[in-house]
Amino acid sequence: MKVWWLGHAAFLIEGSKKVVVDPFITGNPLSPVKVEDIKVDLVAVTHGHGDHLGDAVEIAKNNDVPIVCIHELSRILAKKGVEAVGMNIGGTAKVNGVKVTMVKAVHSSDVEEDDTIISAGDPAGFVIEIDGVRVYHCGDTDVFLDMQLIGELYKPDVMLVPIGDWYTMGIEAAAKAVELVKPKVAIPMHYNTFPVIEKNPEEFKKAVEERGLDVKVVILKPGEFYEI
Secondary structure (H helix, E strand, C coil), rough: CCEEEECCCCEECCCCEEECCCCCCCCCCCCCCHHCCCCCEECCCCCHHHHHCCCCCCCCHCCCEEEEHHHHHHHHCCCCCCEEECCCCCEEEEEEEEEEEEEEECCCCCCEEEEEEEECCCCEEEEEECCCCCCEECCCCCCCCCCCHHHHCCCCCCCEEECCCCCCCCHHHHHHHHHHCCCEEEEEEEECHHHCCCCCHHHHHHHHHCEEEEEEEEECCCCCEEEC
């Protein structure tokens, strides 16, 4: 499996199936791809904020594939002419051949349309399994103690963890999150897209290493991938 970073919280997870998570492409200064370049079997969206929902609707239409997200957001997206598969936290579903488990995140979620703020349910993370490899995309979140349960129950191989602070947890909290989950590999995300979330990922790597964890920290540049 290859895990491609597309900048911010956008990832393409590629095995026998392809999934794009939080495809914020248009307007993302770090994006190495264009919307029309993305060919996938499934779109997954952790919550309704624009830098995560991004181009999900257009990508789903281009590929004639569903969007998996929390129930309330699925009802909003279904009105846009796409197949939206609504889940809720703790649930596991197989969608287009991809096993998806929705897990808790500590954040907020809404959608802005025509200058109106619409509640879009709770934020979430995903554990996505393709070809027996499990990737935990944390979504936007602070560290929370139940991350330990996510590690114990789902045993993710790769953890995609926000480090940018301000809107999510910062570096020290992110290192603690890695300690709770205990993945084989941790990849930082949600940093350096905008000035307010500028961070040095090497500091995250150092913070994880200082905890003495048996976890490999992989720092990607947008457009690079890690293969597991």
